[in-house]
Structure formats: structure tokens, C-alpha cells
Amino acid sequence: MKVLGINGSARKDGNTEILMNIVFEELETAGIETEMVQLSGRVIEPCRACWACGGKKNCVHKRDMFQEIFEKMTLADGILLGSPVYTANISANMQAFLERASVVTDMNRNEKLLRHKVGAALTAARRGGALTALDAMNHFFMLQDMFLVGSSYWPLAYGQMPGDVREDEEGLNTMKALGQNMAYLLKTLKEGRGRA
Numbered sequence: 001m002k003v004l005g006i007n008g009s010a011r012k013d014g015n016t017e018i019l020m021n022i023v024f025e026e027l028e029t030a031g032i033e034t035e036m037v038q039l040s041g042r043v044i045e046p047c048r049a050c051w052a053c054g055g056k057k058n059c060v061h062k063r064d065m066f067q068e069i070f071e072k073m074t075l076a077d078g079i080l081l082g083s084p085v086y087t088a089n090i091s092a093n094m095q096a097f098l099e100r101a102s103v104v105t106d107m108n109r110n111e112k113l114l115r116h117k118v119g120a121a122l123t124a125a126r127r128g129g130a131l132t133a134l135d136a137m138n139h140f141f142m143l144q145d146m147f148l149v150g151s152s153y154w155p156l157a158y159g160q161m162p163g164d165v166r167e168d169e170e171g172l173n174t175m176k177a178l179g180q181n182m183a184y185l186l187k188t189l190k191e192g193r194g195r196a
């Protein structure tokens, strides 16, 4: 089994990546493979509302990494979205990515491209907007026939400069629980499918 992580931060090695790696450690301990895609240093273009993705199972525009990342999403068993809070919401790159991914899945509904995959989201914030950012990412999962993973608290941690989130003990514990719950759900679903 494999979980694909998408890091929407402009900073590689920043707080979002630290938090995602804590989730990954729990998944790997449970024997689940992980891969992180970094949006840092790249620009994901917004949806052009051309609807050309209908019947194509991916966006038709190739000027950025979208197609490659979306393809990886369709192949993964689980998807972990991570974004820092920017202006009380997710990063513009993450927003553009989810905007296009939502349109591709909507225009190819019969293909059930992300159906029954497991989704989890986390965020890093300095102070305000973390729940709005989490909601934005979780809303994406909720129209994909996906299963949403919760934690012991909302999966957020506080910090401004890279590494600051390591001081947020409750936030770190929330990430560990998120990883453990994601692993539990993935394994339980796999066992269930084996019986069916």
C-alpha cells in the first residue's frame, strides 16, 4: 500500500514538511510506503474552465506538474494533503491543484478516479486560519467518495520559522495519531476487500 503526500508549502524543509514526515513515520512503521511531492519552487496553474478533461481522466494542460501529480494520486491508496496557512487559508498552489483535481474528477465521474481511497490533511500556522485551511483540504476529499481520517485533535501545529512546530508537543502528537489512524484505516479496508 502507498500514501502520496502533497506538500503545498513554498518552503521545502519547512514546518509542513516536518509534520508530514511525522505522519509518514507512523505509516512506514505500519509497513505502508510513502512518497512526498513538493509544490515548492513550482507554480500550479489554476483551472481554465475549458472542460476539455471530460473523458480524458486527467487535465489536458501540460505546462506544469499537475498531470504527473494527479496520475500519482489515482495510483495511491491514500492521499495526505499538507499546506501551511497563507492568508487564513491554504496556499495558492494547493488551491490551484485542488481546483483542477476537483474538475477532473467531476468531469470523469463514471471513472470513480479517487473512490474509496483514504484521505488526510494537516496544516502548519503561525496563529490564525488553521481550521479554515483544514476544511478546504478535507472538503476536497468529501466529494471524491473517499474516506476521511481524523486524529486526536484537529491536525494542525503552530510555528512560524522552519522547525518551530517541533516545540508544539500537542501538535506533534496529533500528527502521530493521524498517521496511526490512517494506517489503521488503510489496513482495515485492505483486509475487508480481501474477504469480499
Ligand SMILES: Cc1cc2nc3c(=O)[nH]c(=O)nc-3n(C[C@H](O)[C@H](O)[C@H](O)COP(=O)(O)O)c2cc1C
Residues within 6 Å of the ligand: 009, 010, 011, 013, 014, 015, 016, 017, 084, 085, 086, 087, 088, 089, 124, 125, 126, 127, 128, 129, 130, 158, 159, 160, 161, 162
Ligand atoms: C504568504 C504567507 C501568508 C501567511 N499567512 C498566515 C496566516 O494567515 N495565518 C497564520 O497563522 N500564518 C500565516 N503565515 C505563516 C505560516 O503559516 C507559517 O510560517 C507556517 O509555519 C509555514 O509553514 P512552512 O514552513 O511549511 O512554509 C503565512 C506565511 C506566508 C509565507
